[in-house]
Amino acid sequence: GDSVTQMEGPVTLSEEAFLTINCTYTATGYPSLFWYVQYPGEGLQLLLKATKADDKGSNKGFEATYRKETTSFHLEKGSVQVSDSAVYFCALGGNQFYFGTGTSLTVIP
Amino acid sequence: NAGVTQTPKFQVLKTGQSMTLQCAQDMNHEYMSWYRQDPGMGLRLIHYSVGAGITDQGEVPNGYNVSRSTTEDFPLRLLSAAPSQTSVYFCASSQTRKPNTGELFFGEGSRLTVL
Numbered sequence: 001g002d003s004v005t006q007m008e009g010p011v012t013l014s015e016e017a018f019l020t021i022n023c024t025y026t027a028t029g030y031p032s033l034f035w036y037v038q039y040p041g042e043g044l045q046l047l048l049k050a051t052k053a054d055d056k057g058s059n060k061g062f063e064a065t066y067r068k069e070t071t072s073f074h075l076e077k078g079s080v081q082v083s084d085s086a087v088y089f090c091a092l093g094g095n096q097f098y099f100g101t102g103t104s105l106t107v108i109p
Numbered sequence: 110n111a112g113v114t115q116t117p118k119f120q121v122l123k124t125g126q127s128m129t130l131q132c133a134q135d136m137n138h139e140y141m142s143w144y145r146q147d148p149g150m151g152l153r154l155i156h157y158s159v160g161a162g163i164t165d166q167g168e169v170p171n172g173y174n175v176s177r178s179t180t181e182d183f184p185l186r187l188l189s190a191a192p193s194q195t196s197v198y199f200c201a202s203s204q205t206r207k208p209n210t211g212e213l214f215f216g217e218g219s220r221l222t223v224l
Contacts, residue, residue, distance in 0.1 A: 036213075097213060
């Protein structure tokens with residue numbers, strides 16, 4: 001069945017460091033791919049999405065490209081800030097939504 | 110904008126007790142769903158609904174019941190609480206009946222502890 005595997009955390013980075021969080025998926029058909037972010041004590045909110053192969057989603061300096069050949073949707077940011085500290089979830093939208101296990105990111109000044 | 114509202118935010122139950130987690134959305138969304146979030150397991154779908162009067166099971170439905178009598182409300186009932194149901198529960202809704210291409214809007218979560 002459909003599933004998502006994402007990089008385990010926690011991840012700790014210094015401010016202005018480069019961020020990559022890996023995400024790969026297994027799916028039948030042509031799913032949409034998403035990154036959601038969860039700040040402490042809050043629900044999840046959509047960070048970015050891509051609905052077809054080679055699409056690039058971007059928001060708030062974060063980017064991810066839908067790669068069908070490698071079944072991946074890695075999240076990247078060139079320079080992280082303390083305010084980016086959160087848990088990041090990769091998700092696949094097929095027959096249903098399937099979420100990865102989440103990657104906790106802490107950015108230290 | 111209220112969005113998706115969940116109540117209560119915190120609840121402690123004893124084993125065997127029953128309770129209902131409430132979820133309401135004011136965006137006229139057709140699709141509503143319940144997830145549970147457990148450490149190291151991400152979010153798992155419990156039940157979902159694609160419209161009033163229509164519900165279906167997700168990945169982990171056992172021990173939970175739902176109904177959808179109105180577009181706005183989608184309560185989750187725990188019939189006889191067990192410690193394994195200790196978790197954080199999220200309600201989410203989407204504008205589209207098939208949520209796979211649309212954005213899910215989440216409530217702030219309900220933290221349930223079963224003793």
